Amino acid sequence: MIRVNEEQCTLKGTRKDTTMRTLIYNANVVTGDGSTILENRSLILEDNIIDSIYTVPYPMYDFADYAIDARGGFVIPGLINRHTHCITMGPYATDYALPALPEARVRQNLKQHLLEGETTLISQDGFGTNEELEKARSFTPQLLQTYTINTPKHFEKAKTFSCGGLTDTHYATTAEERIKQGAIGIGEVGAFGIPTPCCGKEPDISYTDFMYIPLMVRVETGKPVSWEDARKFREAATTAEGKKSKLPQLMEQFGVLDARSKLEALVENSSENAWLNLEAGEEATQYAKKLNVPIDFHNAPQTREQILTYSSQLNSLFHAAHSNLFYSPSECVEVAKAVKKAGGWIDMSTGDFFRAGQVTPNHILSLALLQEGLADMISTDTSGGYWDSILKVLEYFIEQRVVTLPKAIALATKNVTDAIPNIAPNRGEIKEGKIADLVVVDPKSISKVNAVIIGGKIVVENGVTTY
Ligand SMILES: [Zn+2]
Numbered sequence: 001m002i003r004v005n006e007e008q009c010t011l012k013g014t015r016k017d018t019t020m021r022t023l024i025y026n027a028n029v030v031t032g033d034g035s036t037i038l039e040n041r042s043l044i045l046e047d048n049i050i051d052s053i054y055t056v057p058y059p060m061y062d063f064a065d066y067a068i069d070a071r072g073g074f075v076i077p078g079l080i081n082r083h084t085h086c087i088t089m090g091p092y093a094t095d096y097a098l099p100a101l102p103e104a105r106v107r108q109n110l111k112q113h114l115l116e117g118e119t120t121l122i123s124q125d126g127f128g129t130n131e132e133l134e135k136a137r138s139f140t141p142q143l144l145q146t147y148t149i150n151t152p153k154h155f156e157k158a159k160t161f162s163c164g165g166l167t168d169t170h171y172a173t174t175a176e177e178r179i180k181q182g183a184i185g186i187g188e189v190g191a192f193g194i195p196t197p198c199c200g201k202e203p204d205i206s207y208t209d210f211m212y213i214p215l216m217v218r219v220e221t222g223k224p225v226s227w228e229d230a231r232k233f234r235e236a237a238t239t240a241e242g243k244k245s246k247l248p249q250l251m252e253q254f255g256v257l258d259a260r261s262k263l264e265a266l267v268e269n270s271s272e273n274a275w276l277n278l279e280a281g282e283e284a285t286q287y288a289k290k291l292n293v294p295i296d297f298h299n300a301p302q303t304r305e306q307i308l309t310y311s312s313q314l315n316s317l318f319h320a321a322h323s324n325l326f327y328s329p330s331e332c333v334e335v336a337k338a339v340k341k342a343g344g345w346i347d348m349s350t351g352d353f354f355r356a357g358q359v360t361p362n363h364i365l366s367l368a369l370l371q372e373g374l375a376d377m378i379s380t381d382t383s384g385g386y387w388d389s390i391l392k393v394l395e396y397f398i399e400q401r402v403v404t405l406p407k408a409i410a411l412a413t414k415n416v417t418d419a420i421p422n423i424a425p426n427r428g429e430i431k432e433g434k435i436a437d438l439v440v441v442d443p444k445s446i447s448k449v450n451a452v453i454i455g456g457k458i459v460v461e462n463g464v465t466t467y
């Protein structure tokens with residue numbers, strides 16, 4: 001008879017060591033590679049690492065410290081949201097540099113992203129400092145990354161035409177410094193979508209209707225106005241006659257007359273700002289090349305020409321952001337094909353179809369990109385604060401049968417780590433040895449997030465944060 005002593009009998013993971021062992025059982029694993037689902041599995045996490053994937057759903061007498069019942073649902077890699085805003089304490093956006101949101105709202109945004117299964121996020125508010133990023137990092141267990149836009153032309157533009165979000169510290173920090181401090185790309189570039197004018201013409205300044213004018217009027221008077229109203233103001237402010245009579249009349253009618261002189265100044269400066277914006281896009285492209293980091297370029301009909309030119313110069317460093325907005329379906333597909341042909345990457349925005357419906361009235365463009373096999377990644381952007389969750393939108397795409405579950409999940413996991421190598425080291429896929437950033441979703445509805453694990457720690461359980 002062979003006897004085993006107590007020492008030999010010690011199983012890995014028993015209380016004789018100090019490792020934290022977590023078991024996730026009764027799970028179907030979507031690995032993130034774009035094709036694999038492992039059915040009826042259980043996973044063992046040792047501290048922050050995925051240690052094993054067992055081929056049984058209920059391992060008998062496991063020694064885990066804690067067990068999570070996946071209830072026959074899917075375990076997917078933690079989602080990586082490669083393009084969003086308003087998640088750090090830095091100025092919002094790059095083209096109008098609004099002051100940061102209040103801390104409580106930034107915390108709330110981060111929490112919402114977490115409850116939607118996002119474990120890594122990139123802030124595309126590229127003017128933020130390292131301190132502002134670090135402050136936001138202290139609010140959340142998520143991995144927060146940032147891009148930078150601290151280039152000379154963007155600063156020049158901000159000085160003539162920003163909404164006051166930049167301080168001396170912002171102006172004093174260069175893109176090179178931000179990359180050294182850990183920023184992983186250049187972006188967001190071209191956020192106002194100003195078209196390159198042809199044949200010596202002046203740039204089209206209608207971009208001011210969408211955000212600049214409503215924001216300025218709001219700041220000056222406390223009253224929101226729609227972009228259609230803003231257009232009326234702008235058109236009235238472009239002629240001497242209009243400025244004299246129509247503009248004051250209109251502004252009076254909307255109760256925003258106090259913003260009149262600021263509005264006139266804004267319209268006067270718009271052309272200069274538009275030129276600077278175009279030059280800033282060109283310069284940012286050179287920075288991406290020089291620093292060998294990806295650039296995130298606002299893709300819309302207005303920036304179409306810039307997208308085509310710069311993607312052919314930057315190849316795989318060129319990332320076309322939210323490529324599923326504003327175009328006609330044929331144009332959207334044509335631009336995406338050209339970017340892909342040049343070696344660039346196509347990102348889609350989740351938009352706001354399921355909430356406000358202001359930015360995304362339908363998903364025709366997303367469906368076209370998916371059907372043509374042109375979509376590489378998906379991210380939320382912000383849609384003015386009303387973004388749809390990545391899983392909600394992926395669930396819809398799967399229902400529409402334009403993408404399979406594994407392909408859909410790869411759009412916000414492994415594809416992103418392939419495109420942006422430094423975004424989430426050793427994450428983005430469920431494999432033994434990878435960092436345990438995981439999301440457990442409902443078997444019937446993938447947009448229902450039951451648990452989120454970051455670095456082996458449970459941060460959401462039964463749909464509620466636990467950190
Ligand atoms: Zn944009």
Ligand SMILES: [Zn+2]
Pocket residue numbers: 083084085124188191381382
């Ligand atoms: Zn954006």
